[in-house]
Amino acid sequence: MQDRIPTDVLRAENIAKSFGKVTALRDINLRLQRGEVLGLLGDNGAGKSTLIKILTGFHRPTSGQLVFEDKPTTLHSVSHARSLGIEAVFQDLALINEVNVYRNMFLRREPVHGGFLGILDDRTMRARAIELLDRMGVKIPSVDEPVARLSGGQRQAIAVARSVYQKAKVLLLDEPTAAMGVKESGLILDVIQRLKREGEVAIIIIAHNYAQIFDVCDRVNLVENGAITFDRPTAETSIQELMDLVVSRYRSARATL
Ligand SMILES: Nc1ncnc2c1ncn2[C@@H]1O[C@H](COP(=O)(O)OP(=O)(O)OP(=O)(O)O)[C@@H](O)[C@H]1O
Ligand SMILES: [Mg+2]
Secondary structure, eight states, X not given: OGGGSOXXXXXXXXXXXXETXXXXXXXXXXXXXXXXXXXXXXXXXXXXXXXXXXXXXXXXXXXXXXXXXXXXXXXXXXXXXXXXXXXXXXXXXXXOTTSBHHHHHTTTOOXXXXXXXXXXXXXXXXXXXXXXXXXXXXXXXOTTSBGGXXXXXXXXXXXXXXXXXXXXXXXXXXXXXXXXXXXXXXXXXXHHHHHHHHOOOEEEEEOSOHHHHHHHOSEXXXXXXXXXXXXXXXXXXXXXXXXXXXHHHHHHHHHTO
């Protein structure tokens, strides 16, 4: 029986994506195992965001297929993907700025009071939000503040922690630490590490910072010209090896200019 338990939660098989004459993805083969954190590295324009947008149901692939929990799956929209347990955190769209922290934690999933549909149980939401943020190690001044008053890092950390409540099976993070300082990035990486310890959610994270990828990821994939050209557990490679690879590709590309 053991070998019949699926280990891949999500696979992309021979995915290609064109926008008119632009080929963003040529042939993507990616697998995401249960509970793992997979890092995607790659040059600007390599196709990382396009791939994430396909995995989150935002774009339809031109060809190829997605396999979710061992079933070939067509994602019709972002909300369809979300209903299956595939969540993405995009930098700006993650939270509603004017709304307080604890209500943001329950966006789209507000608990209702005593069965009266539509009446939000504020006290429950507030208490659960405090408990979860505490468990995830997210430190913020108050859950009663609108998120507009928080730093970018705190906002991202809340959005990532929230995926626990959304019962996400797959969490997709496109450059969650972009334009953030060391301390702010650390906040988010800590939350990712805690999520990983909880073991329920598999995560794909895009970052340009190799050290961050090596800190939190179990495996690393390199995306080049719309294909995955390198796939290795982080324990079996090194920042140096990947940097050497990227530098040598860069040099040979320059030589042909
Ligand atoms: N909606 C779109 N319409 C047309 N072309 C697009 C669209 N989205 C992406 N592309 C093109 O597809 C290619 C891959 O872009 P993508 O955003 O996936 O790269 P990326 O790896 O995320 O880069 P970066 O590291 O700079 O974020 C680029 O050539 C880009 O211009
Ligand atoms: Mg991108």
